[in-house]
Amino acid sequence: MSDDIKLTRRGVLLGSTAIAATAGLGARPAEAELKEYPPGQAFTGVIGRTFDVSQPAWPAPTRAREGAANVLFIVLDDTGFGQLGCFGSPIHTPNLDALAADGLRYSNMHTTALCSPSRSCFLTGRNHHSNGMACITEGSEGFPGANGQIPFENGFLSEILQENGYNSYALGKWHLTPAEQTSAAGPYNRWPLGRGFERYFGFLGGDTHQYYPELVRDNSQTEPDKTPEEGYHLTPDLVAKARSMIADSKQVAPNKPFFMYFAPGAMHAPHHVPKEWADKYKGQFDDGWDAYREKVFAKQKEIGIIPENTVLSRHDPDVQDWQKLSADERRLFARMMEVFAGFLEHTDHYIGELIAFLKDMGEYENTLIMVVSDNGASAEGGPNGSVNEGKFFNNVPDDLQQNLAAIDDLGGPKYFNHYAFGWTHAGNTPFRRWKRETYRGGVSDPFIIAWPKGIKARGEIRSQYCHGIDMVPTVLDALDLEPPAQIRGVTQSPIQGFSLKSSFDDADAPSLHITQYFEMFGHRSLYHDGWRAVCPWPGTSFTESGLTFGAPISYDKLTELDAKGWELYNLKEDFSETKNLAETERERLIAMIGMWYVEAGKYNVLPIDSRGTARFADERPQIAANRKKYIYYPGTQVVPGSAAPYLVNVAHSISVEANVPNGGAEGVLLSMGGVDGGFSFYVQEGKLVYGYNYVADQRFTVRSDAAIPEGDHIFSFEFTPTGKADIAKGRGVPANIKLFVDGKQVGSGDLPVTIPISLGLAAGVCVGADSGSPTMDTAYTAPYPFTGTVKKALVDVTGEAVEDMAAKMKVYLSRQ
Structure with a gap:
């Protein structure tokens, strides 16, 4: 031309x-x-x-340097050190294995032991307490190191690269916005688009139903374009959107690089995968978790991912002896692992599709790819596994018979399933313990770096010590970029991690990361120059301590722990932390305890809060002033539970103004929850119904005595506690339910038990339908929209009786 x-x-x-x-x-x-x-x-x-x-x-427009590399972070969830094929697992992960063969595996990568905190490290290069992320966002507290609000002076890699001419995309799990700020009221400055990502498609919370995900596109909620019956699953959808985002830009500006943060919900619960993927593993785990550990341990030594002198950590006291289990238990637990393995292979397959797409576009060779997990394998399924992970967050014990009854449907949309402790322990081979604890089983994770154009070495292993905060400085070093002094006018704090670039082509390059603290729910440790000091809480195991996760640490107890509770390991000789040297190396241990407190002061770690799930119920600042009455409308975004009224263990009523056309109507008037638990207020077979799902363990319904009338009416229910909650044992208040039409009672019934802490991580107020997975899955299929017209809804927590406020309610609704 x-x-x-x-x-x-x-x-x-x-x-x-x-x-x-x-x-x-x-x-x-x-x-x-x-x-x-x-x-x-x-x-x-x-x-x-x-x-x-x-x-x-x-x-001049902002342009990246000529030939600048793309950057792709692939962040897996709850994937242990011994669960990828290239780290010794029998689970098939050929595409991740191929990346490892084309690049490097790091055997000494560490995270924080929990998702939101680790992810904040991956994206900022600062420690999790420096990011205000002592816990997941739902467990934030009013202290600088724990408030869940990542400071703007801790810039994200997306913000840095965008200012250097990159497109920036985030897909999948986010979990970095304060939970109370994830509603349509915002603020949006800590959503993905507020932190340097130009496009986003995924879910904002900690987990989601893989068949009915709570999706956000950019700054708005959206719905999946297919149903589970039509073959929908979140992972392939994320890959399709990722390919589309890259292609959209590259077809216009082929020379413009991108940064993509790709974080599928896998391998977090629910372990959801089409049955044919799980069936690939039939019978492969029948010999149990101890056999898995032995095989993986041997393979890890064979491939050199662990030192030859490594000792396999002990059988965990909290894990059953496989040989002593009943035949039914072994059958159930083996199937749970088959589902997990199928889920991981399914995830690997679609990651492979994304990599193949980069190859087809000619972008793969110059894409710096980092694959990491956010923590070790998860123990949230309990000793017997679970058909509903929501039980863990509500202290509800799992029931073996209920789990057995669900065995044929595990992996499908009906359950929110998670495997048992034994597979968690096995997934972290060769280490002890798991997610939420700072033994190496919780903090040591698989890590792969591949960059064919930038790294000469292929298929090699690197043993340099590294942590999640090292990813950002490694990227900046590899791209020859300096950390900015300011981002959008905000002066930046120093990056706290260290670049790994020197190790790319030099296996003997010295470790630059010499000291690293850890703290999670009161479980503390410190790495320093090849040694690790660990202070486990609530102890070396639940069985040995007699305590459970979430046991509080008092000031006096912390003093006692500092005097007697620390252990010491020489990782140069004891890779898997099996030989405690606290007695013989007392001076070193005392020095390292002091060093932990120095690091704690430097990075805002204190105060120690070990309360576990009890933190989720604490009150947090809301955008709106506290009130006792809330008005909601149909056709609006679902109001997340963190921004909705707290309806657990308290008296409340809900009234919905609606029109019932001639011939009647059916469907949901208002719901709050999902298949894992919650309540739904709906009309079915002409009758008003209140349905309650107690963590998928029991379901209760209260129906009106007669059919509802046609025309404009106010339909209400009243929830009145009739006893006390026993939160420690997973039992919320029993309650009486009364149903009303225009303030006149039309039915009543009792709930023997309710949810004690949380209706679910994704539970939100939805008016006129049941968005996402069906709360009353035994009664209807979501979204089950109301076929009449819903005008508005009133949620009232004043405790005033519906019968007494009927006239006031009409006036209140009419003024809104």
């Missing part, structure tokens, strides 16, 4: 001379070149009295 031919925005080819002549401006000299100047500096062109004696100049 000749120099004087231009393509207009409407796609019409015109000669520049013809354009100028048509405009009566004359032709610009052929030798004239587009002139640019740095934005914010003085105009460098010439401004004359007329165009023909003037010379234009343009503020």
